[in-house]
Amino acid sequence: MSRRDLSAATSLCGLLLLSSVAGIAPARAQSAYQPAPPGPGEADAPGKAGNKFAGPSPFAPQAPGVNAANIPDGPPAEPGEVTPAVEQIGSHPAHGDWPAYGRDTDATRYSPLEQITPANVGQLTRAFVYHTGSKPAPGQVNKWAAETTPIKVGDGLYMCSAMNDIMKLDPATGKEIWRHDAGVKYASIPYTAACKGVVYYTSSTVPEGEPCHNRILEGTLDMRLIEVDADTGKLCEGFGYHGQVNLMKGMGESVPGFVSMTAPPPIVNGAIVVNHEVLDGQRRWAPSGVIRGYDAETGKFLWAWDVNRPDAHGEPAEGQHYSRGTPNSWATMTGDDALGLVYVPTGNSAADYYSAMRSPEENKVSSAIVALDVKTGSPRWVFQTVHKDVWDYDIGSQPTMIDFPGQDGPVPALVVPTKRGQTFVLDRRDGKPLLPVEERPAPTDTDVEGDPRSPTQPWSVGMPRLGLPDLKESDMWGMSPIDQLFCRLKFRRAKYEGEFTAPSVGKPWIEYPGYNGGSDWGSMAYDPRTGVLIANWNVTPMYDQLVTRKKADELGLMPLDDPNFKPGGGGAEGNGAMADTPYGIVVSPFWNQYTHMMCNKPPYGMITAIDMHTRKVLWQHPLGSARANGPWGIPTYLPLTIGTPNNGGPVVTAGGVVFVAATTDNMLHAFDAKTGKELWNDVLPGGGQATPMTYEHKGRQYVAIMAGGHHFMMTPVSDALVVYALPENK
Template identity: 75%
Template sequence: MLRNVLLGATIIAGMTAAAIAQVPPADQPPGTGNATPPAEQPAPPADSFAPPSPNAPQSPGVNAANIPDGPPAEPSEATPMVEQVTANPAHDDWPGYGRDDRATRFSPLDQITPSNVGHLKRAFIYHTGSKPAPGQTNKWAAETTPIKVGDGLYMCSAMNDMMRIDPATGKEVWHFHANEKYDSIPYTAACKAVVYYTSSTVPEGEHCHHRILEATLDERLIEVDSEDGKVCEGFGWHGMVNLMKGMGESVPGFVAETAPPPIVNGAIITNQEILDGQRRWAPSGVIRGYDAETGRFLWAWDVNRPHEHGEPKEGEHYSRGTPNSWAAMIGDNALGLVYVPTGNSAADYYSAMRSPEENKVSSAVVAIDVKTGEPRWVFQTVHKDVWDYDIGSQPTLMDFTKPDGTTVPALIMPTKRGQTFVLDRRTGDPVLPVEERPAPSPGMVPGDTRAPTQPWSVGMPRLGFAPLKEADMWGMSP
C-alpha cells in the first residue's frame, strides 16, 4: 500500500492510501504461492486467518506518549473555523502542502527567470538534527515540504520534530522535539509537512492563536504555537491526541501518519499508512475527524461499521485489514467535503477474504461529509484491486470550463498507473470521458474472482458496450 516518494532535501514543494474489511475466514485459505498447503504439511489451525480478539492488547510503546484515552466518544461537530491563510495566500507565501486550499502547487513568484537562474547561489543550509544513532538502520527520508507564512518557514524532520526557521537566513527560531522512538518507524522515517492553523477561539496576540499542527509516526496529533513552538495546552492532552485509541492490537511501526492532515470547516481529518504484506488483519484504515481547536473526537468513517461514526465501544475496535489512505488529502470548505484517496486492503495480491464493502471503496476517491463522517460519493479508479494500484497523490481542485462555457467545480486525481481522472467534486461524476472496458483475468485463483471491467479515462476509442451499473461493479462476491 505504501510506496514512499523521495523528495529533494532542498526546500522544494513536492507532490506526493486504504480502508475496510472484516469477514469470516475462507474454508480453505491460501498457503504459500496462493495454493492449498501440500498434503504432507499439517493444515493450519482453524483460527490462523481469523482477526485477533477485540480485547487483544496493544504492545508496549504503541501509545508512545502514554496519553490517557478516556471513555469512547460519541460523534460531535467541530468548532466553527475562521478563514485560513491557505484560502488566499500572500504573494510571497507557501502556507500549505500544495500551497493553497486547492493544492494548485503554483507560485506567482517571478524573480527567478530563465535568464538569471544560472546565477543562483546557495543562501543557507539548515540541518534538522534528525539522523540514525550508531547501530540503527538508516531509514530516514527527506520528504518534507516546508511551508512559509510571513517571516516564518515551518517544517518537520523525518522523526517529527517541528521547527521554525528564518526564511532569509536559515537561522532556527524554535525547535519542538517530538521524542519519537526508533521502533515507531514503519517503512521509512518521514514527515511530509506541517499544517498552519489560525484559532477561532483564542484571540490575536494570545498563545496558540496561530498554531502549527502535525500527525506523527507514532500516531499522535500535536499542536504548538507558531511563535514559540510550545505546545497548545488546550488541545487534547497537553497538546497531543492519541490516534491509536480504538485501533486494537498493534505493534510499534505497524501504523503511522506521514501526510499533513487537512483542516476542513474546523475538522482535522486523519488517515494513516499501514505496513504492506504483514498480515491480513492489519490495523484499520479508518478515517477520523478531530476538532482543530480542542482535539476533541468528532467522527469516524470505518467501512465495516458504516453507520457507527462514534469511537468503538469498550471491548471493540475499528474494523481491521481495511483499505488505508496514506496520501495527502484535500477538502472543500464550501461543500463541506474531504476527498480521501484510498488504496486496497491488507494483503495486496489475494482478495477472496475482502468484504463487499471494502471492494466498493478500494483504490478510489471517497468524498466524506466533514460534519458527520458519512460518505457522499465514491469514484473507483480500479475495481477489485489486487495489484497494489492504490492512489498515492493528493488531489487538486479546479474550476473546469466545459465546451458550452459552463463551469464545473472539479477534482483532478492522478494515479500511479498514468491515468488521470477529472471529476465533478460535488457528485463524483466524470467531467472528462471515462468508460468501462473488459478486463482479462488469466490465471484465476479459485474463489478469488476479478472484476469483469476496469475504467479507462479521457477519451479512449469506444468498444461498443454499455458501462456496468454501480451494482454490477460493486456487487462482486469476494
C-alpha cells in the same frame, strides 16, 4: 467444480475430521489462514507461549509504547460537533507565502512569484542549508526518506524532520527560531521515516496576540496529533491532552510501526481529517484504515468513517476496535471548505495482492477517491480508479482542485493522478467524471483459486495517459547481450498480458505500470492562469509472485507483530507475509538482480505538461540524468538525460519556471514551463525525493528542497534542507 477443487475440499474435510477425532486443533502454521478477524481470545496474544504463532488477537490490550505518549484516553466518544472555524490562510495565501503542503488548499503547487524567470534561473545560488539532524544513527537500518515540503507563513518557514520534530526557521537565513522535540522512537518507523509537512492553523477562540492563536499541527509516525504555538513552538494546552491527541485509541491491538501518519492532515471547516498508513503486506487482519475527524480547536473526537461499520460514526465501545484490515489511506488528502468535503485517496484492504477475503463494502471504496462530509464522516460520493485492486495501485497522490473549463462556465473539479498513469477529472459536487471514463476489458486469467478478477477496469480516455506502451521482449535492456538476454528470459518466464495482468502462484507476473507509478505521492502542479498541468511520473515495472504459505514460511516472511520479526525483513515495498491469507507475496523491481539495472530500456521517469483546455500534451520528455546511476549502483557520471525513477512532485511559478527534484540523479532541476527545456540544475547533498516549494521574504524569492534521500530509491540519505535564491546584488 474442477478435480483440483474437489481434492482440496476432501483433504480439508479429512483434516477437520482428523482434528476433531484427535480432539486437538491442527498445529497452526506461523501465519495460518484466518477467514474472519479473530474474535476475543481466538488467537495468540503476542508473547504468549506456544510453538507456533497465529497472530495476536485484535482484542488484546495494546502493548506499552503503542500509545506513544501515554495519553489517557477516557471513555469512547460519541460523534461530536465541531467548534466553528475562522477562514484559514491556506484558502487565501499571501503573495509570497506557501502556507500549505500543496501551497494552497487547492493543492496547486503553483506560486504567483515571478522574480525567478527562465532568463535568470541559471544564476540561482544556495542562500542557506539547514540541517534537521534526523538521519540514521550508526548501526540503524536506513529507513529514512524525509519527503518534507516546508510551509512558509509570514516571518516563518515551518517544517518537520523525518522523525517529526517541528521547527520554525528564519526564511532568509535558515536560523532555527524554535524546535519542538516530538520524541518519536526508531521502532515507530513503519516502512519509511517520512514527514511530508506540517499544517498552519489559526484559532477561532484564542484571540490574536495570545499563545496558540496561530498553531502548527502535525501527525506523527507514532500516531499522535500535536499542536504547538507558531511563535514559540510550545504545546497548545487547550488541544487534546496538553497539546496532543492519541490516534491509537480504538485501533485495537497493534505494535509500533504498524500504523503511522506521514502526510499532513487537512483542516476542513474546523475539522482535522486524519488518515494513516497501515504497513502493507503484513496480515489480512491488520489494524483498521479508519478515517477520523478531530476538532482543530480542542482535539476532541468528531467522527469516524469505518468501512465495515458504515453507520457507526462514534468511537468503538470499550474493548472493541475499528474494523480490521480495511483500506487505508496514506496519501495527502485535499479539503474543500466550500463543499464541506474532504477527498480521501484510498488504498487497498490489508494483504494487497489477495482479494478473496475482502467485504463488498471494502471492494466499493478501495483505490478510490472517497468524498467524506466533514460534519458527519459519511461518504457523499465515491469514484473508484481500480476495481478489486491486487496490484498495490493505491492512490498516492494528493488530488488537485481546479476550475475546469466547462460549457456553462467553470466547474469545480478534482484532478486525480494515479499510479496507473490514468488521470481522472471529476466533478467535486457529485464525483461524476467530467472527461470520459471507459470501462475496458481487463485480463482475468489467474491460478489463484477463489479470487476472480474484475472483468473490466476504468480508463480515463479524455486525458493523455502518463505511460509508455506495453512491454515487449525486445524492450529488455542491459549493458551487453548477456545481461539483456537474462532480462529477456525473465520476461518470457513471467506471465504478462499487459496492464492488470492477474496475480499468479505458478510463475512470476509482471506488474506494469508498477506500484511506484505513474504518479505517486509527488502529485501534480497546476497553473490556474494558463491551465497547464505539470506531472512527473515513473516507468518502473515490477516482478511479483504469490507464494504458498509453506514457501512464505520457508522464505522467513512474517508480519511485524510476530515475536520473531526482524526489522528490515519485510515492508511496504518488498516481500510480505500477508499472514491470515493462503499466500505470501514476493515483489521486486523488474530488474537484473545481479547488476541492479532495470530490465526494461530507459526512460524510467518522465515529465509532461498538459493543457487542460485542450487536454493535449504541450511537452514531454525523460526526467533525470544517468550521472548517479549505473550497474551495481556505481555512478556513471554521464551527463545524459536517461529518465530516472522519481519520487516527489513539481512546482510551477508565475515566473514561468517548473522546479522538480525527485530523480535518482540527486539533482534539483528547473525547466521552462512553456517549452520544457531544462534551464538549470544543481547537485544536492542527498536524494531530492521531496516536492520543492518557493516563497518570498523581504523582496527576495527563494526555492527550497529537502534533500533527505530515499532508502527504497537507493539515493543518499541526508538531513539537509537546501534553499536557493538569486544573488543579492542583482
